[in-house]
Amino acid sequence: MTLRSADFESAVSTNSTTPAVRGASINRVMNFCSSCGARVALRIPDGDHLERHVCPACGTIHYENPKLVAGCVPEHDGRILLCRRAIEPRRGYWTIPAGFMENEETLQQAAARECWEEALARVEIGSLCAIVHVLHAHQVHVMFRATLAEPSYGVGVESLEVMLCAEAQIPWPEIAFPSVAFALRKYLEDRAAAAQGLHFTTIDMRLPGR
């Protein structure tokens, strides 16, 4: 699966000037218990310090935790593989291959799978480049370096177009997500310095009251 979630990091980017509100937030759209079907209630369980969706019928506490997104910056002959998104959010904008991790796969496997799904490219995943905490979307994006295992790529069903792009041709204003721009910039800075650093950043566009 690729990045399809309506609450992906760009979803509230139009409110980026809103001051961030500190404090944990919760997805308040859960109505029913997935274990027994009863209506859930929002409350702080005994011994906890945050509101959770709690089922009064069967007692299940529905914890919500950040989702992991895995991606890579695939390089071949000095150029970077970029995909133009065929799906919302940010349809028509450019990204590196990335998407939600599935159960029972490693971060590296997830990153390589996304590259195959979006760009029909086999990659060898290298070192870790960037970790981006996307607080408002409840996601952590983990981006690796990668090289094409063979000089072959195509247009996956989730892409409109795929290209190998020289650094000078990267369409920065049309990059889909801040986390992708961050990973790309750090990748290129490191490459210019013959380094392979690990870079962290936090993106926080939470709305008041969330």
Ligand SMILES: [Zn+2]
């Ligand atoms: Zn229940």
